[in-house]
Amino acid sequence: MAQILDGLKVSKEIKEEIRIDVDKIVQHNRRPPHLVAILVGKNGASMTYVNNKIKDCKEVGFKSSLIDFPSTVSEAELLEKIDELNKSKEVDGFIVQLPLPKQIDQEKIIMAIDPRKDVDGFHPENFGKMALEMDTFLPATPFGILTLLERYHIDTKGKHCVVIGRSRIVGKPMSILMGRKDFPGNSTVTLTHSYTPHIEEFTKKADIIITALGDPNFLKADMIKEGAIIIDVGITRVEDQSEKGYKLVGDVDFESCKEKASWITPVPGGVGPMTRAMLMKNTILAYKTSVY
Numbered sequence: 309m310a311q312i313l314d315g316l317k318v319s320k321e322i323k324e325e326i327r328i329d330v331d332k333i334v335q336h337n338r339r340p341p342h343l344v345a346i347l348v349g350k351n352g353a354s355m356t357y358v359n360n361k362i363k364d365c366k367e368v369g370f371k372s373s374l375i376d377f378p379s380t381v382s383e384a385e386l387l388e389k390i391d392e393l394n395k396s397k398e399v400d401g402f403i404v405q406l407p408l409p410k411q412i413d414q415e416k417i418i419m420a421i422d423p424r425k426d427v428d429g430f431h432p433e434n435f436g437k438m439a440l441e442m443d444t445f446l447p448a449t450p451f452g453i454l455t456l457l458e459r460y461h462i463d464t465k466g467k468h469c470v471v472i473g474r475s476r477i478v479g480k481p482m483s484i485l486m487g488r489k490d491f492p493g494n495s496t497v498t499l500t501h502s503y504t505p506h507i508e509e510f511t512k513k514a515d516i517i518i519t520a521l522g523d524p525n526f527l528k529a530d531m532i533k534e535g536a537i538i539i540d541v542g543i544t545r546v547e548d549q550s551e552k553g554y555k556l557v558g559d560v561d562f563e564s565c566k567e568k569a570s571w572i573t574p575v576p577g578g579v580g581p582m583t584r585a586m587l588m589k590n591t592i593l594a595y596k597t598s599v600y
């Protein structure tokens with residue numbers, strides 16, 4: 309029976325550490341860190357994510373601002389706002405919530421963010437630094453997974469880690485980070501994706517599996533080996549009869565996999581809260597390293 313990697317508990321510890329840090333800053337008569345979130349349109353999941361980020365800021369004592377644009381906003385308007393935030397001495401970090409509407413070139417938007425304020429770690433300069441093991445902002449979800457493994461003292465050295473999904477936000481950076489020389493890392497990594505035939509041939513051999521697919525209950529017990537460590541990044545909204553009208557379902561068939569795995573993350577309460585905590589961590593890092 310697997311032990312639970314309790315992301316909710318660890319995220320609370322991290323946020324408490326940050327709150328104590330912010331208290332000290334404010335006691336020294338300095339302004340608190342300030343995170344700005346840009347939201348475009350009314351995508352339900354994005355609205356929830358952004359509202360949660362604002363809530364987290366309040367919890368740790370940061371200043372936060374939410375800038376929302378209608379889904380019809382032009383690329384030029386968005387770029388103008390980014391330029392303003394890049395220049396502002398009152399803003400330490402900002403994020404542009406993805407995905408963006410079709411008329412907007414996502415790469416162009418990410419490229420416009422000052423890498424020193426890119427607390428999502430999405431800018432190619434930061435991605436490159438991450439890959440080269442230089443100090444930078446790590447993307448929040450992979451950073452959260454690494455921190456969770458670290459806080460549970462899980463040894464990743466020499467382990468075979470299979471990552472499922474190659475997104476710029478999770479799969480791709482995760483595959484790089486697990487192979488880095490710093491702890492937790494030093495794994496041998498296989499990055500699988502939609503063109504990988506017979507994924508189970510890889511997952512059955514894996515010591516660590518990180519799924520970031522968005523395919524509810526994809527990973528079944530017969531696809532993993534005894535004692536595997538299972539990290540579930542998937543959070544798909546599946547309609548149900550509850551008040552909300554949906555429930556969150558991970559990529560991992562938790563009920564069957566928990567009988568076979570050694571460690572497993574739940575959904576909800578696993579990777580999600582860790583992602584949120586790491587954005588706060590990146591924001592205070594941006595504050596501390598800024599010139600203002």
Ligand code: GUN
Binds near residue numbers: 428
């Ligand atoms: N969309 C889904 N996850 C994220 C995230 O971590 N940051 C941003 N900006 N958009 C997202």
